[in-house]
Amino acid sequence: MKKMLAVVLMMLFAASLAVAAEDVLTKLDKNKDGRISEQEYLDRVSESFDKLDKNHDGAVKPDELQSMDKDKRDKLIKAADTNKDGALIKKEYEQAARKRFSSMDKNKDGYIDKKEWGASLSERNKSGLILFTF
Numbered sequence: 299m300k301k302m303l304a305v306v307l308m309m310l311f312a313a314s315l316a317v318a319a320e321d322v323l324t325k326l327d328k329n330k331d332g333r334i335s336e337q338e339y340l341d342r343v344s345e346s347f348d349k350l351d352k353n354h355d356g357a358v359k360p361d362e363l364q365s366m367d368k369d370k371r372d373k374l375i376k377a378a379d380t381n382k383d384g385a386l387i388k389k390e391y392e393q394a395a396r397k398r399f400s401s402m403d404k405n406k407d408g409y410i411d412k413k414e415w416g417a418s419l420s421e422r423n424k425s426g427l428i429l430f431t432f
């Protein structure tokens with residue numbers, strides 16, 4: 299009986315994850331063609347950068363990422379800070395996002411469709427690049 303319950307709970311959990319993922323996809327998909335183009339993705343990335351850059355000096359520094367846990371923050375900076383100065387400028391951030399986009403676009407057609415988006419979810423959890431999760 300307990301086992302059944304665990305299975306049901308797991309299914310519910312998986313279902314809620316799927317719903318959340320589709321929600322985000324719908325939000326990103328501005329022209330409603332059911333997939334995310336690189337431009338749609340980068341628009342959103344640019345918005346998220348502006349939000350992170352609290353003092354609007356064009357660079358996101360670790361102290362502006364205090365709300366994130368240290369591990370994720372370090373991973374993000376490590377992944378995106380190409381000139382290794384400890385701060386992320388928008389160009390670096392967008393470059394990392396572009397890389398992210400092409401790694402999600404498994405069939406290389408320039409779009410992230412529903413299947414690709416779903417498949418990338420678990421990967422993103424592992425990679426810690428939560429900023430690109432939306």
Ligand SMILES: [Ca+2]
Pocket residue numbers: 326327328329330331332333334335338
């Ligand atoms: Ca679209």
Ligand SMILES: [Ca+2]
Pocket residue numbers: 379380381382383384385386387390
């Ligand atoms: Ca930098």
Ligand SMILES: [Ca+2]
Pocket residue numbers: 403404405406407408409410411414
């Ligand atoms: Ca694709």
